[in-house]
Amino acid sequence: MTLTQQEEQILLSIKVASENDPQKPEFPSDDPKFPATPTYKIKVDGFDNVWLKDESFNPTWTHKDRMAWEIVVTYRDFLLAKKNGQIKWSLPHMSIISSGSAAIAIQTQLKKYKLPNLKVLVDTNIDKKIYDTLIFLWAEVYKTDLSKKELSWKDILKLTNNLDGFDITSSDALSPTNVFYDWLSYEIINNSPDYCFIPFGTWNLYENILNTNRKEIKSQNHDPRFQWDIEKLRKCNFIWATTNDPNSKAASKLYSPHLPFSHFWEQWIGLFKYSWFCGSLSDVKIIQEKFLDEAILYAEKIKINAEPSALAGLALFFQMKDTIPKDKKILIVSTWKSKLHKN
Secondary structure (H helix, E strand, O other): OOOOHHHHHHHHHOOOOOOOOOOOOOOOOOOOOOOOOOEEEEEEOOEEEEEEEEHHHOOOOEOHHHHHHHHHHHHHHHHHHHHOOOOOOOOOOEEEEOOOHHHHHHHHHHHHOOOOOOEEEEEOOOOHHHHHHHHHOOOEEEEEOOOOOOOOHHHHHHHOOOOOOEEOOOOOOOOOOOOOOHHHHHHHHOOOOOEEEEEOOOHHHHHHHHHHHHHHHHOOOOOOOOOOOHHHHHHOEEEEEEOOOOOOOOHHHHOOOOOOOOOOHHHHHHHHHHOOOOOOOOEEEEOOHHHHHHHHHHHHHHOOOOOHHHHHHHHHHHHHHHHOOOOOOEEEEEOEOOOOOOO
16 A cells, blocks of 8 residues: 555654664664663762663653654554555554653654654643643643553553554553663663662563563573673672652652553562572562652762652662672663653
8 A cells, every 4th residue: 555645754764773783773863872871880988880871861861762762663664564555544543651751752752753643641640740741742641540440451542532543551562563672671781780770660671671681691692782791691680669659759650559561570570580580689679768868869969860760779779788799780770850841
């Protein structure tokens, strides 16, 4: 089937240099590089080898920009399918539950490439600045009380008036064809840490990093982006930080009474540890608010561009530092700060 002139122009504008060639990276689209964001050393009393992976250098200051690019690439696949007669209908809209950063990142890219606007389901108590930013970006925003019940993908599509579209809140629709954070996963593991502290908001980043770890440990033919020692890879402790306190300063991005489609991580990560695909201390842990406050003050002092939720990994490191050997290499991942529209 022939594409419309506009669809043909959109297809030509989405350029993917390669899927996994570090010499031909695909992200960020305006200035591709690998690694895409910097990792730099930070000073923490008593430790000599602490590093920060800073995702605020992405286009909308969040690791969700990587997911947003993969959504654009998915639309490229749709256009190729339509051009080759596989599908005959117009491009579908996508729906997502978001507290802000993911929706802002995705809609920014959809608007740039003139793709169908994102349909965003937000909580009734959403921050007005985030709501206004989404409207400014032309996203279609729908409000509901997200605390009432866990929503299925069918619920999400119904509540966003998108019965013929796709829900991308979970990886249910896209995980067979997309890995949102594969490049970021390699940027993280290539740092060769003994301990890696990462905020845990949704399943995607968690799943991508550990599956990348497993893939390289088992592989006889390593991905060209991989630059690490397998034995260190087996021993790295990947520790995710989250909160179960709805009043936490990190709650807006990390807390959800009904986290849609999350897997039962205790079983999942337990299997990985038994299989020696990660260190024995790998886990998802609850941060204490006093350590989050400490992380916020520290971030202000050294000028880290991050929201409290993005500093959860740093907070958990402060919480656990008395139990961590001082000679180990520590990597802390700071994931986001929503880039908001200024009225």
